[in-house]
Amino acid sequence: MKRRDVLTALGGLAATPGLANAQTLNLAPAPIVPGPGDVVVSLETSLGVIVIALKMRQAPLTAANFLRYVDEKRYDGATFWRSAKAPGSVDYGLIEGGLQGDTRKLLPSIAHEPTTQTGLRHADGTVSLARMAPGTGNSDFFICVGEAPYLDANPSAEGDNQGFAAFGQVIKGMEIVHQILNLPTPGKSVNPVMNGQILDPPAPILRARRL
Numbered sequence: 001m002k003r004r005d006v007l008t009a010l011g012g013l014a015a016t017p018g019l020a021n022a023q024t025l026n027l028a029p030a031p032i033v034p035g036p037g038d039v040v041v042s043l044e045t046s047l048g049v050i051v052i053a054l055k056m057r058q059a060p061l062t063a064a065n066f067l068r069y070v071d072e073k074r075y076d077g078a079t080f081w082r083s084a085k086a087p088g089s090v091d092y093g094l095i096e097g098g099l100q101g102d103t104r105k106l107l108p109s110i111a112h113e114p115t116t117q118t119g120l121r122h123a124d125g126t127v128s129l130a131r132m133a134p135g136t137g138n139s140d141f142f143i144c145v146g147e148a149p150y151l152d153a154n155p156s157a158e159g160d161n162q163g164f165a166a167f168g169q170v171i172k173g174m175e176i177v178h179q180i181l182n183l184p185t186p187g188k189s190v191n192p193v194m195n196g197q198i199l200d201p202p203a204p205i206l207r208a209r210r211l
Helices: 017-025 060-071 174-181
Strands: 039-046 048-054 080-084 093-098 126-129 140-145 165-172 199-210
Touching: 017 080, 039 060, 039 140, 048 060, 060 165, 060 199, 080 174, 093 174, 140 174, 165 174
Parallel strands: none
Antiparallel strands: 039 048, 039 199, 048 165, 080 093, 080 199, 093 140, 126 140, 126 165
């Protein structure tokens, strides 16, 4: 893949066998608890609270970047502005949020931490940094709904094969993530890749805080 915009290949996605089997068996997800060294933050949205464990040990640069946005209250008043779903699905895709290039609040972009370096992967509830080219990520982030291994770094792939920088895990509030994923997306996009994925209205992030 020569360009790794978030979910450029949505049209070809399908739920993984593991996800499908869990749905068929109606298995309740196992409780998720913070790991050693994790810092826990909450995103209070207009629909409810999403609680995230930041993987400070595994992804120190990316997690610290997100935490700085939280601690400096830069995410207060931000939005979840994108919902990208696999065709015909209500529970597979991602939601994206952040400042959308608001220069009044943006911090400098950070170096890329690939999953081959951190040991993390893009699973259900993984929080990861949005980017264009490697090293362009700043405020915008996305939350995976369902397993998304195609977002992991893949050194054997052609072109930009560094994937996205996973740095956190939703430990509470995935039902809010699902609600946002299924909000209407009639908004216009300047990027043709995101046509049909722009929330209108977006879902406000009222405040973000450490817990």
